[in-house]
Amino acid sequence: NGGSMSEETCYALAREVFRHTSSYDAAIARYLATTAGGDSGLPETLMILAGREQVLRYGENPHQRAALYGSFGSIFQHLHGKELSFNNIVDIAAAASLVAEFDEPTVAIIKHTNPCGVGSAPTLAEAYAKAFATDTKSPFGGIIAVNRPLDMEAATAINQIFTEVLIAPDFPADVLQLLEKKKDRRLVRLTGDLKKAIGSDIRSIPGGYLVQDADPIGGAGEEFRTVTRRTATAAEERALRFAWKVATHVKSNAIVYAREDRTVGVGAGQMSRVDSARIAVAKAAEENLSLQGSVVASDAFFPFADGLLEAVRAGATAVIQPGGSIRDEEVIRAADEHSIAMVFTGIRHFRH
Structure with a gap:
């Protein structure tokens, strides 16, 4: 070009320069804003600095455009299968x-x-069997996550059904060789610490954004206080803590029936807490899972005794919930009348 740059090149370079300098200025402004957040601990001005990592085929539905921003790929390494979709990533x-x-x-x-089923055990194969038994229909085309390197025994069991995505901290070579035979299955290695990686929860609304602290993994300071005459047995207490962890990850209104280390019924996303309880019971019945002697977790308080009585009729013997209703005493009396052990956590876990 005779020693000069074309107008197109100048525009491209200008875009890159201003993108870089604006990001640098925004980083400084964001840091200074966090030092002046006031009593809320949140910045006066919301600034999000995240480069585009991937353009996605589409969003939640095919008519929606979508892209992935940030450093998701540094935490979740895509090892095999088709590119991750918007819904896969969520x-x-x-x-x-x-x-x-x-x-x-x-x-x-x-x-x-929403979890179809969750199980814990000395081995992943046993844990998978417990999780799958909760609901044997819904897992088809689902997402499976494990918190240990995936061994061959568990991989062989999982390989019997179609799974969209399988997530594990690691996949040994022989396991990869087995699982990669299904080309459409996506394999994802978790390489980061989620407890450190999860920051604020940001949602767009008409006219602005809502920002909140993320509900922390590992609990939010629950107190686990018995409020009934009967105290939970050691086995019930273990089951209650298990059910509570699961319930915090179920869409509200959330009801989870569990035994010591496995779910036996999950009711999610209903407008009525009683309906969530009934759905959980119905799902257990479909799988011929007895709820006699099970425990129940509710992500929020029972506003009336009816939700607790549904659990009683199903055969539950212990309940865990946040408490905080103006009718707590009514619910506690109902629990005492049926010799139910009930624990209040003092912490609600709505999930919308």
Whole structure:
């Protein structure tokens, strides 16, 4: 060009220069804003600095454009299969966050961000069998996450059904060789610490954004206080803690029936808490799973005794919930009348 740049090149360079300098200025402004957040601990001005990592085929539905921003790929390494979709990525985050709650070998099967089943056991194969038994229909085409390197025994069991995405901290070579035979299955290695990677929860609304602290993995300071005459047995207490961890990852209104280390019924996303309880019971009945002697977790308080009485009729013997209703005493009396052990956590876990 005779020693000069074309107008097109100048525009391209200008875009890159201003993108870079504006990002640098925004980083400084964001840091200074965090030092002046006031009593809320949130910045006066919301600034999001995230480069585009991937243009996605489409969004939640085919008519919606979508792209992935940030450093998701540095935490979740895509090893095999078709490119991750918008819905895959949302489900991956949900599944990985759930199994991160547990120290024991744990498997979670996810559909539309809700757990179909969750199980913990000395081995992943046993944990998968427990999770799958909760709901044997819904896992087809679902997302499975494990919190240990995936061994051959568990991989062989999982390989018997079609799974959209499988997430694990690692896949040994022989396991990869087995699982890669199904070309459409996506394999994702979790390489980062989710407890450190999850920051604020940001949602767009008409006219602005809502920002909140993310509900932390590993609990939010629950107190686990017995409020009934009967105290939970050691086995019931273990089951209650298990059910509570799962319930915090189920869409509200959430009801989870569990035994010591496995779910036996999940009711999610209903406008009525009683309806969620009934759905959980119906799902257990479909799988011929007895709820006699099970425990129940509710993500929010029972506004009336009717939700608790549904659990009693199903055969549950212990309940865990946040408490905080103006009718707590009514619910506690109902629990005492049926010799139910009930624990209040003091912390609600709505998930919308």
